Amino acid sequence: MESLLPVAERPRRPEWMKVRAPSKDGSYFDVQKLVHGLSLHTICEEARCPNISECWGRGTATFQILGDTCTRACRYCYVHSGKPDAPPDPLEPLRLAQAAAQMQLKHVVVTSVDRDDVPDRGAGHYAATIRALKAKLPEASVEVLTPDFLGVEEEALQTVLAARPEVFNHNIETVRRLHARMRGAKASYDGALWLLRRAKEIASYAEPLYPVLTKSGIIVGLGETNDEIVETMRDLRANGVDVVTIGQYLQPSSKHAPIDRWVHPDEFRWLREQGEALGFGSVFSGPLVRSSYRADEQKHAVLAARPAKPASPGG
Numbered sequence: 668m669e670s671l672l673p674v675a676e677r678p679r680r681p682e683w684m685k686v687r688a689p690s691k692d693g694s695y696f697d698v699q700k701l702v703h704g705l706s707l708h709t710i711c712e713e714a715r716c717p718n719i720s721e722c723w724g725r726g727t728a729t730f731q732i733l734g735d736t737c738t739r740a741c742r743y744c745y746v747h748s749g750k751p752d753a754p755p756d757p758l759e760p761l762r763l764a765q766a767a768a769q770m771q772l773k774h775v776v777v778t779s780v781d782r783d784d785v786p787d788r789g790a791g792h793y794a795a796t797i798r799a800l801k802a803k804l805p806e807a808s809v810e811v812l813t814p815d816f817l818g819v820e821e822e823a824l825q826t827v828l829a830a831r832p833e834v835f836n837h838n839i840e841t842v843r844r845l846h847a848r849m850r851g852a853k854a855s856y857d858g859a860l861w862l863l864r865r866a867k868e869i870a871s872y873a874e875p876l877y878p879v880l881t882k883s884g885i886i887v888g889l890g891e892t893n894d895e896i897v898e899t900m901r902d903l904r905a906n907g908v909d910v911v912t913i914g915q916y917l918q919p920s921s922k923h924a925p926i927d928r929w930v931h932p933d934e935f936r937w938l939r940e941q942g943e944a945l946g947f948g949s950v951f952s953g954p955l956v957r958s959s960y961r962a963d964e965q966k967h968a969v970l971a972a973r974p975a976k977p978a979s980p981g982g
């Protein structure tokens with residue numbers, strides 16, 4: 668339901684949500700030049716991420732593969748949606764690996780638009796990208812933040828995990844009650860949980876040993892309660908998820924879902940404590956946290972905290 672409040676009466680952006688403008692110092696413009704020069708897309712730009720100055724200033728970015736047009740239209744997402752006018756570009760994985768090498772990334776994060784128009788939903792393109800990265804940057808770890816691979820979930824997971832990304836991320840995005848309203852009829856809350864659980868199961872059968880980390884993200888301020896967020900974290904833990912991120916929703920345009928509330932930093936701290944009590948290896952919870960925000964640190968945090976026996980589905 669759209670906000671009935673006139674624009675002037677809608678909640679104003681609080682102090683803690685203010686971000687700095689890009690500075691000419693640091694790596695920001697180097698990253699921009701490299702990414703644009705190689706005709707790559709980043710979710711940082713496509714989703715108008717508020718952290719872009721900080722992340723690009725640190726010389727990092729999150730690549731978006733499979734083009735710039737998403738076949739879904741989630742109510743909170745700024746990425747362009749529609750009917751893609753081209754199949755996936757087979758040379759994109761090589762260009763991406765070249766960019767990651769030039770940026771000297773130690774942890775590469777790759778996400779994509781949904782490609783419901785492609786028979787394998789883009790899974791083969793993910794695998795090609797992971798392989799290109801591992802060939803070019805053998806020391807780097809790779810994190811994929813995938814779509815739900817609707818209708819070909821099992822085959823797609825087998826394809827992606829055969830390329831052995833170190834982190835498999837799939838965002839649950841919102842609580843069970845709001846899921847269909849925010850994500851549309853195609854997406855499923857239980858389907859997202861299944862994907863995360865199954866990814867870990869598939870990796871657990873792999874030879875040699877492949878202890879993949881699984882990760883998911885929740886955006887808050889869409890109309891959920893804090894108790895529902897904790898319930899969602901409980902569901903993620905019950906499906907073996909190692910890392911959770913929680914961040915504030917920002918309404919990208921008047922056509923998108925309105926912001927229901929600004930979650931206070933103290934509430935983010937409380938949510939982090941709840942997540943830690945549930946047993947996640949790492950909980951990144953804060954107003955400007957995004958799934959890929961400081962993803963290298965999220966990975967290190969969970970590895971440092973990891974028990975001798977990795978989390979398993981159901982535990």
Ligand code: SF4
Binds near residue numbers: 712961
């Ligand atoms: S948080 Fe993620 S999407 Fe946002 S700028 Fe940083 S790397 Fe890009």
